[in-house]
Amino acid sequence: MPDEKVFNLCSARRTLLLGAGALGIAVLTGCGGDEPAPGAGGAPGGSAAPSAPATTGGNPFDDTGSGGGxxxxxxxxxxxxxxxxxxxxxxxxxxxxxxxxxTKGTFKAYDAVCPHQGAVVDPPYDGNPIIMCPRHNSKFKVADGSRVEGPAPRGLKGIKVAVRSGYVVRA
Known part of the structure; x- marks a missing residue:
């Protein structure tokens, strides 16, 4: 009788392992890379190049006029x-x-590089009037870029900007 229990236990374990193996094969088959159909540029040894040239996808900073939209x-x-x-x-x-x-509709710009050791400053948020340098905590005024405190020897260099066609541009 004990041999029958061992046989049933082994049989159940074997069934479980075979089922798990079959499930694994099914998952791998479903996740495998689909190969392109022949004639679509994907034949073995053939070129996989697209049949039509790629477009820029409407990059908003592509000023070539081919934005497509x-x-x-x-x-x-x-x-x-x-x-x-x-x-x-x-x-x-x-x-x-x-x-x-x-404030809404008012734009300013500064060189984002801290004059102390060249770290890029952190933009302010939620109306904070101070721009912070994350490296050594130099502080600058949003209003004019001037140095408030810290090891920076001077304020941030201003960059003149304007709004044109919905974009902030160098003026």
């Missing part, structure tokens, strides 16, 4: 879309320009 032309000197800059805050664009919107 027929929307407004993005100015060549655009820094950021005006509606992307939070009111009472700002953001760093193009890695080195801090664009601010202290």
């Amino acid at each position: 027929g929307g407004p032309q993005v100015p060549s000197d655009a820094l950021v879309a005006a509606d992307e800059v939070p009111v009472g805050g700002g953001l760093v664009v193009k890695d080195t320009v801090l664009v601010l919107q202290p």
Whole structure:
């Protein structure tokens, strides 16, 4: 009788393992990379190049006029879309320009590189009147970029900006 229990236990374990293996194969088959159908540029040894040239996808900063949407032309000197800059805050664009919107419709810009050791400053948020450097805590005024305190030897360099066609641009 004990041999029958061992046999049933082994049989049940074998059934469980075979079922798990079959499930694993089904999952792998379903997740495998689908190969393109022959004639679609995906035949073995053939080219997988697309049959039509790729487009730019409507990049808003692509000023070649091929944006595809027929929307407004993005100015060549655009820094950021005006509606992307939070009111009472700002953001760093193009890695080195801090664009601010202290009040609705008013835009300012500064060189985002701290004059102390070259760290990129943090944009203010929620109406904070101070721009902070995260490296050594130099503080600058949103109003004019002047130094408030910290090891920075001077304030942030201002960049003249204007709004044109819904974009903040260098003036």
